[in-house]
Amino acid sequence: MTDDADTIMTTNAPERDIANTPVEIPQAATVLQILPALNVGGGVERGTVEIAAAVVAAGGRAIVASSGGNMVHDLTRVGADHVTLPLASKNPMRIYSNIDALASLIREKGVNIVHARSRAPAWSALFAAKRTNKPFVTTFHGTYNIGSAPKRWYNSVMARGARVIAISGFIGGHVRLHYGVPNERIRVIHRGVDIEKFNPASVSAQRIVALADAWRLTEGHPVVALPGRLTRWKGQTVFIEAIKLLARQDIRCVLIGSAQGRDDYRQELESMINRYDLGSVMRMVDECRDMPAAFMLSDIVVSASTDPEAFGRVVIEAQALGRPVIATDHGGPRETVIEDQTGWRIPHSDPVALAEAIKKALAQSPEARQKMAGQGIKNVRDNFSKDLMCNRTLEVYNEVLNIKNQA
Helix, strand or coil: CCCCCCCCCCCCCCCCCCCCCCCCCHCCCCEEEEECCCCCCHHHCCCCCCCCHHHHHHHCCCEEECCCCCCCCHHHCCCCCCEEECCCCHCCCCCCCCHHHHHHHHHCCCEEEEEEECCCHHHHHHHHHHHHHEEEEEEECCCCCCHHHHHHHCCCCCCCCCCCCCCCEEHHHHHHHHCCCCHEEEECCCEEECCCCCCCCCCCCCHHHHHHHHHCCCCCCCEEEEECCCHHHCCCHHHHHHHHHCCCCCCCCEEEECCCCCCHHHHHHHHHHCCCCCCCCCCEEEECCCCCHHHHHEEEECCCCCCCCCCCCHHHHHHHHHCCEECCCCCHHHCCCCEECEEEECCCCCCHHHHHHHHHHHHHHHHHHHHHHHHHHHHHHHCCEEHHHHHHCCCHHHHHHHHHHCC
């Protein structure tokens, strides 16, 4: 196995078509998910709400413990319960005191499964699950920063579940390589797209026109978009360099994402755009609240991450809407982009390769674009739907409950 853990790991649970097959939870189980907070924007938070909704729909009871946030309303709307605890803290004393609070919650609510999604609260959850003799499941959402031995030990809590859910085969390989988790405990469950929300038929022309006007995009110019928060490893500088190399005035390029406090980096990007005289071609917009319309507005969607994406949600959301994608050839996109069918993969940190891929994509005939759009939509609906993600997670819950019952 290579050092960057690019070997694809797959679940060794029985393979079958469960995308549209309802999964029931035995004994109307109560599932407790634990994470630091429920704030809008992250895949961890969104996935938590989606799994809670699936548990309720399957006849179980869903509880989420966190320090709160503006997504608590989304959680209660799907019929789940929220318990506010100071789980966002990394203070060792707070982590220790949270063990008692979680153990009491588990007993009081009759929790059957404890599912941790982040490191600091996972330590509290691990010992609370042990104290109450309940199955402990984790979801490994990223590579984290391995760093020193203490850092690796801190991260290792996410590898201590009876089942460790990895959000991609890349992450599954990382968990096995760096934390020694055997294959039989790893379950690869890719993140899922809401194919009702990310559906070309669901996005009105008015929504698309409204974004085009807000972003000052003139009709008749192909749009190339790079969505992602403004952080260096997302590859915005590589994208700008590639657009400079293209030397085309007949396209419009959009960086979609907020700085989230990285104002110096935003200024650096603005300076690059000005220095390369790309002001008429390039737009920078804050985080968009209507990403389906943003993808539909785009002719090409780029993911230029210089570090491997743990999964890369943008890549499948764009495909779900029939948009060709260009992504760097490492991490999650190796599993989600079918070369020359749903998009293209290029070397990371290579503006020349990115420029060539954009040129190739722009040169596609209408027939080729239509064919690629259909293949992208099919790829997502067959392999990366929200329903598939939820059903496979419920199967993991059933699996650990069966192990518990047989013990």
